Amino acid sequence: MTKVSMTVNGRSMSGDIEGRTLLVDFLRQGLGLTGTHVGCDTSQCGACVVHVDGKAVKSCTVFAADVAGAEVTTIEGMGNPDGSLGVIQQAFQDHHGLQCGFCTPGMVMSAAALLAENPKPTEAEIRHYLEGNICRCTGYHNIVKAIMAASGQDVSAVAAE
Amino acid sequence: MYAFDFVKPSSIDGAAEALQEEEAMALGGGQTLIPSMKQRLAAPSVLVSLGGIAEMRGVCIADDGAVCIGGATPHAVVAAEAAASYPALAALAGGIGDPAVRNRGTIGGSLANNDPSACYPAAALGSGATIVTNTRKIAADDYFEGMFTTALEPGEIITEVRFPVPQAANYQKFLQPASRFALTGVFVAKYADGVRVAVTGASEGGVFRWSEAEAALSADFSPAAVEGLTVSPEGMIGDLHGTPAYRANLVKVLTKRAVAAAG
Numbered sequence: 001m002t003k004v005s006m007t008v009n010g011r012s013m014s015g016d017i018e019g020r021t022l023l024v025d026f027l028r029q030g031l032g033l034t035g036t037h038v039g040c041d042t043s044q045c046g047a048c049v050v051h052v053d054g055k056a057v058k059s060c061t062v063f064a065a066d067v068a069g070a071e072v073t074t075i076e077g078m079g080n081p082d083g084s085l086g087v088i089q090q091a092f093q094d095h096h097g098l099q100c101g102f103c104t105p106g107m108v109m110s111a112a113a114l115l116a117e118n119p120k121p122t123e124a125e126i127r128h129y130l131e132g133n134i135c136r137c138t139g140y141h142n143i144v145k146a147i148m149a150a151s152g153q154d155v156s157a158v159a160a161e
Numbered sequence: 162m163y164a165f166d167f168v169k170p171s172s173i174d175g176a177a178e179a180l181q182e183e184e185a186m187a188l189g190g191g192q193t194l195i196p197s198m199k200q201r202l203a204a205p206s207v208l209v210s211l212g213g214i215a216e217m218r219g220v221c222i223a224d225d226g227a228v229c230i231g232g233a234t235p236h237a238v239v240a241a242e243a244a245a246s247y248p249a250l251a252a253l254a255g256g257i258g259d260p261a262v263r264n265r266g267t268i269g270g271s272l273a274n275n276d277p278s279a280c281y282p283a284a285a286l287g288s289g290a291t292i293v294t295n296t297r298k299i300a301a302d303d304y305f306e307g308m309f310t311t312a313l314e315p316g317e318i319i320t321e322v323r324f325p326v327p328q329a330a331n332y333q334k335f336l337q338p339a340s341r342f343a344l345t346g347v348f349v350a351k352y353a354d355g356v357r358v359a360v361t362g363a364s365e366g367g368v369f370r371w372s373e374a375e376a377a378l379s380a381d382f383s384p385a386a387v388e389g390l391t392v393s394p395e396g397m398i399g400d401l402h403g404t405p406a407y408r409a410n411l412v413k414v415l416t417k418r419a420v421a422a423a424g
Contacts, residue, residue: 002167018164019164019165019166019167019208020162020163020164020165020167020198022195041199042196042199043192043195043196043261043262044339046259046261049261052264055237055264056260056261056264057261057264057265058261058262058265061191061192061195061196061265062191062195062265063167063188063191063195063208063210065167065169065210066167066169066188066191066210066212068169110260110261113260114260129260131259131260131341132258132259132260132261132262132341133259
């Protein structure tokens with residue numbers, strides 16, 4: 001076991017890990033941040049997406065030791081300081097962008113990464129960006145609407161049928 | 162996965178030394194190696210992360226105009242930083258996997274693994290790139306030795322890949338939507354001294370050059386130039402996604418599309 005330290009959601013965190021400890025396992029079991037989900041564990045589904053130094057990554061396919069010292073943001077870091085939902089989270093609620101909710105942490109983190117690099121994405125750009133995030137409930141339309149809304153754009157034209 | 166020792170050197174020399182350990186393996190972005198380790202298809206005793214070597218990251222332009230990409234550069238960085246200098250290469254990098262995979266996966270990792278359906282081998286072979294390692298320079302034509310097999314020696318590290326910039330180029334990827342690899346992909350690049358056509362995802366021998374098409378396109382760079390050619394399905398990959406004949410046909414279809422798109 002070796003000690004690893006990183007900044008998670010703005011706070012300095014450390015814990016003991018093995019070389020093989022995945023980032024998602026360090027977050028969930030080491031730090032108790034269970035908002036990040038393990039869906040497929042094969043880097044397909046995107047439920048485990050977190051940000052490392054501002055970039056979206058699949059935390060089931062990153063070793064915790066490899067991101068020692070990094071700035072990590074998880075779904076727990078997406079709310080407002082007063083505990084209310086952040087803009088993207090609120091948009092997911094307003095537009096019914098989730099049903100079972102299992103994929104939602106990864107969806108929100110990918111949405112945040114998209115909006116950071118492309119603040120006003122088109123519907124097509126949103127759908128393309130989400131190709132690594134799989135949702136088996138919603139059919140994606142309401143997720144796309146939520147992200148359009150979170151970017152301050154009109155959602156009435158999105159998948160209206 | 163089995164336990165291993167994790168090390169993250171900050172220099173190429175340090176990584177090369179760490180890789181001398183018995184059953185040590187290099188870790189690029191881990192987007193293939195980590196899933197392989199979970200399945201116990203790979204079980205290194207020491208894992209040497211190349212992610213801490215600053216000189217192996219980034220895109221630059223050499224004095225001869227070639228685009229030089231550090232071996233540990235993630236696909237997303239290539240997609241952004243090579244967009245102006247080599248648009249076809251940047252577009253290829255921007256189509257690998259998905260955004261989160263592109264933020265981790267590296268060009269050196271992809272070329273060292275040489276998956277028969279990966280995109281980067283097509284770009285490297287199609288561009289006549291030079292694979293620079295910590296010990297030597299390898300021409301792409303000498304580098305790819307078959308499915309998951311390359312000219313790399315054990316412990317050898319891809320530090321940089323140099324791409325001569327063509328007059329026109331395009332990559333056509335017929336997506337296998339579950340894996341996000343190429344079901345078949347064709348990279349066409351037109352240089353002053355001729356056209357190169359590299360095919361991935363089709364042959365059981367891994368990436369290869371379609372020399373008949375290269376000759377035809379060097380004489381006449383138009384989709385019609387390859388119309389009369391046929392690709393043999395012999396030795397092509399056959400799986401539940403496509404038969405050898407299907408892939409052989411895709412090679413020609415995608416070559417024509419790439420030439421049309423390259424202009």
